[in-house]
Amino acid sequence: MVLPGSAAEVAALLRLFQEAEISWTARGNGSNILGFELDEGAIIDLNRMRELSFDEKNWSVRIGPGVSAFELQRAAFARGYRVHVAEPAALVVASFMCSGILSLFATSYGTSAEGVLDARFVAPDGSAFSMNQKEGPNLFAFAPAPQSTPGICVSADLKLHPMTDDEEGALIPCSTLAEGLELARELAQRRIGFAVGVLGIEYVASFMSPTQELAGEVKSVLADSLGMACLVLVLGDSYAMGSLKQMGHPLIDQRLFRALSLGLPDLASAPWLDLLPQLSQDEPFGYLKAEGFAELAETALAPSPERLAQKVDPELREFHEKLYARPELTDLVWLNMFRITSSRIGREKHFFPILLYLPLEAGLIEELGARFQAIAKPRGIKHEVGFVTPIDAGKRCIFEYDYYVDQCDAGEIARVREAIAEVAAVIDEVGARTGTLRWMRYVLYQGFCRMENLLYTEVPRG
């Protein structure tokens, strides 16, 4: 394991490894989003390269490969900006190298090269090049086939995005996945909200709940008692929130979300809960439109950090009380921009995300979801819709379907491997039929490609 501290040291190492024919792997935090393991040979750990400098005149921040998403976002946020990043512990440059950034913010910030102004690399032979160099390797291109690494990214200049002081979040419950997908497409098309995502109930229940047990109860409440198939999360300014209301959607607004989050223990056992869906058969979730519903929810749930903390182990209660007393922990915008929301999803088991870029068409997504489910179910693999995020004005989307695997269970690992092979065949078949599918598997090492090349370059049809 070697820990270079600069681009020059990285270059020297790669030259040495080439001469000595030593294979190498660059690492950020140990594995990438698909869970690939480290290879044989030298491991180049880039954690020491922590450059973090702002060029506000050019709306740019330069980072070294050792900077984590949380560190970067915190620094940007302190200056009044936002950066498009992955989960808090992920190293940002590694995220780009692997896949580009996948998040609900892709709705407005795009994906892959859309988030980057420039990046500097050391090629396997030790030579240096940058993205914005005419005679350098063309990282903007995308090929729908496995690729080898172009080298090591030693620094990247990322886009800074502006924020406004009236940003808010809202969740819109939907009775069917198709309804949620249609809504997400419409919002993206109308440019309402700067982050939009259709979230599966497992995803929402996990991110709201401090314990796995509570997550299970919340999932049952949302899905079985209240009849929610998914929720569409929208982050936007006050004009976006106004538009959502004007469109007539029932909303779980920021205040209600806070009441639900801190009142989860009572939500799971509320005796009146079953009456709500019975009373809104004409207009599912119409009760959310009642003026003062959030206040009524506060009356019903008595939300407080203390109450929520009663649900965690005794030795963790004091910590949780302090943690949830912070407004950020129930602030949908903060939770999403720092990517706290998605970081709880793998709490019960490791999850293997099946990630696809494809048209935002309910029929296609439902077909794929049904086939992934049919592969997982007979093998006893836990499986759920993760999220769907519209990109490029709703012309395409990112679709994540998750398989969960217990990493300590060799049998389950074998079953998931077998299932993934079948998933690959389904994706290849549907991809050949439609010519519009891009599987994340092929995006590895192409995270700096031009978004349009990734989304729209024609794939040879079968």
Place this chain on the structure above:
Amino acid sequence: MTRFVLTGATGFLGSHLMAELLRDGHTVVALGRGSGESGLKERIARQLAWFGLDSEGDRVHCVEAELLKPRLGLGQAAYRELCSHPATIVHLASDTRFAPANRAASLATNVESLAAVLDFARDSAAPFFHYVSTAYVAPADCSLCREEPVAHGSFANIYEETKARAELQVAQRCRELGLPYSILRPSIVYGDCRTGRSNSFTALYHHVKALELIRGIYLNDLASQGGAKSRASGIALGPDGTLKLPLRIFLPRKGHLNLIPIDFFVAAATRIIAAPRPAAIYHLTSRTPSTMEELALFCEAFLGIAGIEIRYGEPPASLRPNPAEALFGKLIEPYRPYLSDTRSFDSTNLTAVAPGIAPPPLSYPIFERCMRYAVEVNWAHTR
């Protein structure tokens, strides 16, 4: 004994009519769909069990059919077999939701499905076709509604509109086919006034359910959480345990709610079916509709609350509804037009065919019996 084909036999009115026909010794063919993971047969079996008619199952034939498809979605052989036994058809299947968002579904279920059902009536040489509609196909501004074909007018919701369109279609198509038909127009139906039993808890029950939900939230707040939120909305427990729950309901004008018990519907419908008169329209309605003030008092007495106030006219611009009022207002929104309805219904045709059968006025004992049953069965919900 007669053979009947029923659509909507798993619904509120349909299941009660099916049960009565079976009790009278008739044979019933139920046309319909499964729901969720339950097939039609299972759904019908559940209904029969509810009526204590498990042993009558051999006189019920279930046919999984799709009313929106030609030949009811059946294969040729199955359709031919179904048509080979002429039977009186009673068409009750209906989408009873009111919201405009359900327009497409309502049109499909209430209007478009008639094509296949009437084709089936023709192909099976049905001796009679009974269509169950609603009294509220009459225009809202009609003071005395006659048992006559629907007139043009405005409708309170998509349900009324589609039922009116369906009536016109039934009449026209049956005339073309030379098929005798009748139209039954019940008003708002609640449970059995003698036993309180019911297997559906909408309409009248909806308001009580909404009040129970709100009451539960505030009682819990007062009992377990100190009641600060309740007090802020003027909600408190009286010394006798009554919950003071200020709830102002603004209605455009004084009206009445025309309510009939399911046992009256069944008695009237079976008389009509037993002596069918071609092209007759029947109002199955109450001659003594309930006022909102009466119903508010019944709700208060049953739920142990006080403070429901019916006010007429526009709410003042300065009105700031408390959260309980706002939620109650939202939950009863679909039914709001009926709370100030002024229509009265002539029932000459019904009186002629079923003299001596009339619904009782909704008294507090009947109300209490019905609501007590609803609460006992947890509004038919199992979690």
